[in-house]
Amino acid sequence: MKRQVEFDNTSKKVVSINLDASFFFERALKMLDRRQYEKALKYFRFATEKEPSNPVNHCNLAGLLSEMGKFQESNDILECVVREIDPNLTECWFYLANNATNMEDFELAEDYLLEYLGRDPEGEFAEEAEELLMLISYELGRPAKEVVPLFAEAYIQKHESARQLLETGMFVQATEMLKEIIEEHADFLPARNNLALAYYYMGQMDSAFRTVTEVLEIEEDNIHALCNLAVLCSHIGKNEEYEQLIEMLRNLIPLQKDQAYKLATTMGILGEHEVAYELFVRIARLEDRPDAALYHAAAIASYRVGKLDRARSYWHKAKQLAPDSEVPSFFLNALDGEDPSLHYASYQMQLPFEEQLLRAPITDTKQLQQQVKESPLIRSSLLWGLKHGEEDTKLQVIYALGMIEDAESERALRAFLMRPDEPDWLKEIAILQVRKMNPDEALSVILQGSVRSDCQNEESDLSGQVWQICLPHLQEVGEPIVMAMEDFWRTWSTQPKSQIILQSARKLEVWAAALEYWVSNQLDRPLSKANVAQKYGISPSSITKAMKEFDKYPIT
Incomplete structure (x- = not known):
């Protein structure tokens, strides 16, 4: 469209001006120079109307x-550009991030x-x-999420999505996605x-143990798998295998940051605080962008090895990086007050369980069940409280x-019932649960220093009678063996064929003895068959x- 808009007084000729996008763009720039922003905005809008397909x-x-x-x-407008007009204009994502930051939507x-x-990992911005x-991670009080290259293979992007599901507590969905990845890419060990x-x-x-074993069959020195195996062996009572693993992990020198962090966290969880301390201090010193969670873990390790001044320094750094978090301040006050709960504090950046209970008593069943599904830290806090808390906390x-x-x-409750040093009144309540x-x-x-069975109609049930025969002999064998025997016997004795076998048995003592002997040997606690x-x-x-x-029915 053309219109006569100006006259050249010298030549007396009509000068035509093309009112296109460039014209309005120039006008907008002039208005910006004069700081007339509303007029500049109007002209920029006219420019987009003239050339709606021009992303600039x-x-x-x-x-x-x-x-x-x-x-x-x-x-x-920027969302429209990257999604409809020109997806290749990657800098728009950076502009979007700046706007979101200004709106405090971190x-x-x-x-x-x-x-x-x-x-665009090598882009202009x-x-x-x-x-x-890095600044946003400080505001959020946690490490930033990892960048996944857009053009990475699909299964790698899928694995990153599964890992994020895992971190948010969506375990079932993560499990299904990880299984799909493994089915298509069996050699991709991070998924396993x-x-x-x-x-x-x-x-x-059992499934966790089997999966870890599969990783180590493929790559015997995989640090992540070795750490996972050590935690599992500790949990299920495979003491001999656990001791061998711990000795190996003590002597490892991880070369990659993620391996060092995994090893440090694992050793801390397993009580190897000297090793955890050395690793966390090294990571904190070498890390370009240390976060509050790293400083908290380093502070816990420092406290556990008696380096209180260094622990205090790390918590101060954590407080600077996460000023809105109540965790660093709590531990600084606890350190000054010599709070004994520090001795059992988690390497995860969270308040001690007893403090969590004081601030938010547990009353809502559905809410608690949902929270446990969404966060593994809640379950680990509960298990910590059952083992290390005061009696009112354990209750x-x-x-x-x-x-x-x-x-x-x-x-967890059944294991609690077999701990000889726990008070009987708490065990009575645990039995009810x-x-x-x-x-x-x-x-x-x-109860009262001796192993008993609390069961219903057990005397008339053959499998129950076998268990009753076992009980007087189990007081000295240790909690892991008893728990494994009970789990295995429950699985085996409920099979239809097992009931037929027990009904034809001449002496139930044979099955009681075989149960103790077999489970002990399966868990690397060999017994003499003659003695049993x-x-x-x-x-x-x-x-x-x-x-x-x-x-x-092998134990795995």
Whole structure:
């Protein structure tokens, strides 16, 4: 469209001006020089109307809107650019992140930055994006999420999505996704390691153990798998294998940062605080962008090895990086007050469990069940409280585990019942919670210094009678063996064929002796067959016959 708009007084000729996008762009720049922003905004809008498919016009408009503080309107335009007009204009993701940061939507800003760096890791604003990502991680009080290159293979992107599901507590979804990855890429070990963690968090110890073993069969020196295996062996009582693993892990020198962090965290969890301290101090010294969580872990390790001044220094650094978090301040005050709860504090950046209970008592069953599904830290806090807390804390944990009502909660309570140093009155309450979860299964408990069975209709049940025969002989064998015997016997004795075998048995003592002998040997606690037979008043050969049936159900 052309219109006569000016006259050249010298030539007396009409000068025509083309009112195109360039014309309005020039007018907008003039208005910007004069600081007439509303007029500049109007001309930028005219430019986009003249050339709606030109992304530069839209970016100019979005930039001015951002300068005027209209961040959301600016982002609406930028979103349109990258999704509809020109997806290759990757710098728009950086502009989006800046606007989101100004709106203090840090989670969204982080997503935009990760998108930008994933699409253009060497881009014009890559360095600024990295710096902004670090600042956002400080605001959020946690490490930044990892950048996934846009053009990485699909299964790697899928694995990153699964890992994020795992971190947010969505274990079932993560498990399904990881299984799919492994089915298509069997040699991709990070997926197997994370699948093992997912099983562990869900309390599926056999599946976790099997998955870790598969990784080590492929790569025997995989540090992540070795660390996972050590935690599992500690949890299920495989003491001999655990000691061998710990000795190996003590002498490892990880070369990669993620391996060092994994090893340091694992050693801390397992009580190897000297090793954890050396690793965390080295990571904190070499890390370009240390975060509050790293400083907290280093502070815990420092405290555990008696370096209180260094612990205080690390918590001060954590407080500077995460000023809104209450965790560093709590531990600084606890350190000054010589709070004994520090001795059992978690390497994870969270308040001690007893403090969490004081601030938010557990009363809502559905809410608690949902929280446990969403965060493995809650379950680990409960298990810590059951083991290390004061009696009133243990009482609340027992009730909480009864409210959760899953297999891992029942297992934790059954283990609690077999600890000789726990008070009987707490065990009586724990028995009620286990009964509520599983009223038909027999359970064992140490009360007044001796092993007893609390069960229903057990005398008339053959499998229950076998367990009753075992109980007087189990007080000295240790909690892991008793728990493994009980778990295995529950599995084996409920098989239809097992009931037929027991009904035809001449002496139930044979099955009681075989159970103790077989489980002990499976867990690398070898016993003399002759001694076990003598203890139960039977012949050694009868144990051998019974064990042939047990061998069909190996403990993994």
